[in-house]
Amino acid sequence: DVKVTQSSRYLVKRTGEKVFLECVQDMDHENMFWYRQDPGLGLRLIYFSYDVKMKEKGDIPEGYSVSREKKERFSLILESASTNQTSMYLCASSLPDRTRYSNQPQHFGDGTRLSIL
Amino acid sequence: AQTVTQSQPEMSVQEAETVTLSCTYDTSESNYYLFWYKQPPSRQMILVIRQEAYKQQNATENRFSVNFQKAAKSFSLKISDSQLGDTAMYFCAFMNPSGANSKLTFGKGITLSVRP
Structure with missing residues (x-):
């Protein structure tokens, strides 16, 4: 089974701090994703990466950056945490789709509930 | 851009009965994938079913x-x-396959409670 591990289940930080959320997958997946989940808004894509050192902005990248130095690890960085970044953060990984008629499902971690005070 | 709409925020069903959760989407693409994901109270999201x-x-x-x-x-x-x-x-969730960078667009979700 694919294992996607997020370093913390719960995290409390202060406004203005630099925050690192770590995600590691053990299945040699090329694609990795960071989402935030908020009540009534579903999951929204922050950033994704389809290869080492590659990254693309998702739907809500403002206030965030990412790092993918190794294939198995994808880090989400809050450069200067703000209270509106209090949320549940979910990491996911998948193999790439090789053709338009193939599909690889995304596998999710347990999530990190981040509170910014 | 694609949108996914789940208009019911909550539903409840009696154990052993059947329930239907609705979802609509909007796209101009002809080839795409659709998914249902489940997130139990323990929070890990898992794939339930997918449709090409x-x-x-x-x-x-x-x-x-x-x-x-x-x-x-x-x-x-x-x-x-x-x-x-x-x-x-x-x-x-909706996915428009576009090579290696396929992204999912999610609806807002529905909370399902099964009553004993």
């Missing part, structure tokens, strides 16, 4: 089946013989 738009046959996975109406852009999930373990949040 080019396939006319509705996908089925044990007690879970979909009613895919491409012309109506509707993708509902039917859970038969509901079990207490089905209590979870369910998300409908």
Whole structure:
């Protein structure tokens, strides 16, 4: 089974701090994703990466950056945490789709509930 | 841009009964994938079922089946013989495959409670 591990289940930080959320997958997946989940808004894509050192902005990248130095690890960085970044953060990984008629499902971690005070 | 709409925020069903969760989407693409994900209270999101738009046959996975109406852009999930373990949040999601960078667009989710 694919294992996607997020370093913390719960995290409390202060406004203005630099925050690192770590995600590691053990299945040699090329694609990795960071989402935030908020009540009534579903999951929204922050950033994704389809290869080492590659990254693309998702739907809500403002206030965030990412790092993918190794294939198995994808880090989400809050450069200067703000209270509106209090949320549940979910990491996911998948193999790439090789053709338009193939599909690889995304596998999710347990999530990190981040509170910014 | 694609959108996914789940208009019901909550539903409740008696154990052993059948429940249908609705989802509609909007796209101009002809080839795409649709998914239902389940997020139990323990929070790990897992894939329940998926449907390829080019396939006319509705996908089925044990007690879970979909009613895919491409012309109506509707993708509902039917859970038969509901079990207490089905209590979870369910998300409908859309993917337009575009090479290696396929992204999911999620609906807002629906909270399903199965009553004993």
